[in-house]
Amino acid sequence: MAIEIKAPAFPESVADGTVATWHKQVGEAVKRDELIVDIETDKVVMEVLAEADGVITEIVAEEGATVLSGELLGKLDTEAAASAPAASAAPAATAEAAAPAPAAGEPQLSPAARKIAEENALDPAAIKGTGKDGRVTKEDAVAAVANKPAAAPKAPTPAAQAPLFAEGDRVEKRVPMTRLRTRVAERLVEAQSSMAMLTTFNEVNMKPIMDLRNKYKDLFEKTHNGVRLGFMSFFVKAAVEALKRQPGVNASIDGGDIVYHGYQDIGVAVSSERGLVVPVLRNAEFMSLAEVEGTIRELGLKARDGKLTLEEMTGGTFTISNGGVFGSLLSTPIVNPPQTAILGMHKIQDRPMAVDGEVVILPMMYLALSYDHRLIDGKEAVTFLVTMKDLLEDPARLLLDI
Known part of the structure; x- marks a missing residue:
């Protein structure tokens, strides 16, 4: 059964909001009451939680979109929850693009686990999977980050050493003001x-x-x-x-x-x-x-x-x-x-x-x-x-x- 993910009811003094961050992507499994998306208003950031276990099947309002109270944000398939954790690899084009099929001999990672591994420079082969058929789940990746040796030397990335703009470049970076900062101004x-x-x-x-x-x-x-x-x-x-x-x-x-x-x-x-x-x-x-x-x-x-x-x-x-x-x-x-x-x-x-x-x-x-x-x-x-x-x-x- 498909459940509509809707924007929360805004207070009277708040006319609309902006989709700030999607914490789950299409094809990812979610648990009941798990955070799915943040909606930023000109006063507070409101959290949208999952009403039931399921898999994200569609995102209607992308990050940066302006939404009204109760407006449709995306859809959640609750029937797919029964087949989790395999549901994390739902046959959606966007999910396949985010998590390409591993080659023979490589460990299988859920999209969320792969993202955590990339952000923390973890070797996927070193993460022990506890999911079905040895699949590496999000919890496995989080545990691997927690057990990562703190004293291990970390080679600085070029981005960390380089300044924001290279010397001599006449480059400008334009980003939209957040709704909160706009209201404060x-x-x-x-x-x-x-x-x-x-x-x-x-x-x-x-x-x-x-x-x-x-x-x-x-x-x-x-x-x-x-x-x-x-x-x-x-x-x-x-x-x-x-x-x-x-x-x-x-x-x-x-x-x-x-x-x-x-x-x-x-x-x-x-x-x-x-x-x-x-x-x-x-x-x-x-x-x-x-x-x-x-x-x-x-x-x-x-x-x-x-x-x-x-x-x-x-x-x-x-x-x-x-x-x-x-x-x-x-x-x-x-x-x-x-x-x-x-x-x-x-x-x-x-x-x-x-x-x-x-x-x-x-x-x-x-x-x-x-x-x-x-x-x-x-x-x-x-x-x-x-x-x-x-x-x-x-x-x-x-x-x-x-």
């Missing part, structure tokens, strides 16, 4: 054209937090089941307290109204291969340092793998962006609408500072607050940054609520 331009954006700066002495972290990081990790103590959790908790004291920085503009939020949903800007995404820490005011660190790590891994959901990226009231992880010393971050402010963290740099009339070398960080001047006055913005500075330079204030 539109929102950044929209923010700059629709807001009275301004940035104010301050600096913070990171030594107290660094000393606290160095003293307790091992005990913290042991107590909280492997969660590591970083700097971001201190900034999130300090931002929550500063937002409580300056509610205008936590507000948003909706038409002619100002919406003040009685909660702190902190967005954390994360750079991924597909573009900039901002997952949100819901009700950060109720989270402990360990919960903040653990949630940020979880969301960061999802962003890397393109598995963030739309719900995890919407509804933030304030954003923190850490350009310091890339070495940025100073920047002016752009506000993420409909929010009215964003905090920029930067690189920790040792600098000579005057302390009680003496020059002392201290680890300093510049903080930047970009804000919408239509709602937030300069006094409010500066007071917010000073509050952040005071809380970070004396973390005991966070515990004592002073």
